[in-house]
Amino acid sequence: MTIPSISPEQARALLADGAVLVDIRNHDEHAREHIPGAVLWLVSQPAVPLPKGAAKTVVFHCRSGARTQANAARLAAAAGCDAFLLSGGLDAWKRAGLPVKQDRRQPIELMRQVQIAAGSMVLTGVVIAATLSPYGVLLSGFVGAGLVFAGVSGFCGMARLLAWMPWNRRTVP
Known part of the structure; x- marks a missing residue:
């Protein structure tokens, strides 16, 4: 099953009409930077945690759009309603000049720490x-x-070790 991709501007219009924005990134990524109002949902969870009385439309996003594309079939099955992918993810949202909430006190993403x-x-x-x-x-x-x-x-093992470092214990789950 495929999910259509939409631009950040189209996503913003859907959100204004009551759609729910779902961030599929990890806790540490979301804690450091996210689109205001986005609901955090890990792809490994069985169902999207939509707020009570939520709209019949869901817009999924990740950082670049690659994870949402890779998990499109699973996202469509979990949504249970009309679903869209934010083309280009959070990066495209920021390039479009749309609002993002940042908390630079949070550590950088664990995988980036491993790479460094x-x-x-x-x-x-x-x-x-x-x-x-x-x-x-x-x-x-x-x-x-x-x-x-x-x-x-x-x-x-390096990610497990880094996760125990004091600066990573501040991440808001």
Whole structure:
């Protein structure tokens, strides 16, 4: 089943007519930045938590539109009413100059933290190998192996470790 995509301006018009905006991103992403009035719903949940007396139209969005496209069939099944995808997601909404609520006190998204940490460790291993000892490549290899394992298994030890850091415990669920 496909869900039609709409522009941010079309989505804003539907919202003005009573449609419900549903953010399918993770808690940490939503806590840092979201469209005012959006309902947070994780795709892994069985049904969209629509407010009582909600409209018969739902507009789904993520950050760039890729997650909503990838989960379109599941979103359509969970919506149970007319559904649309916000083309370009939150990024397109912001480019259109539409309002966004930001809380810079919240930490950056966990996956971005993993990318920063892994990239820093790989770069450090390369610099060590180039300047101090050829064994520096072992650090880069270890991080690479960890990323492959995370991709294959779905378990990311670095993400689990970063989630326990004090700055990540502030995220509003």
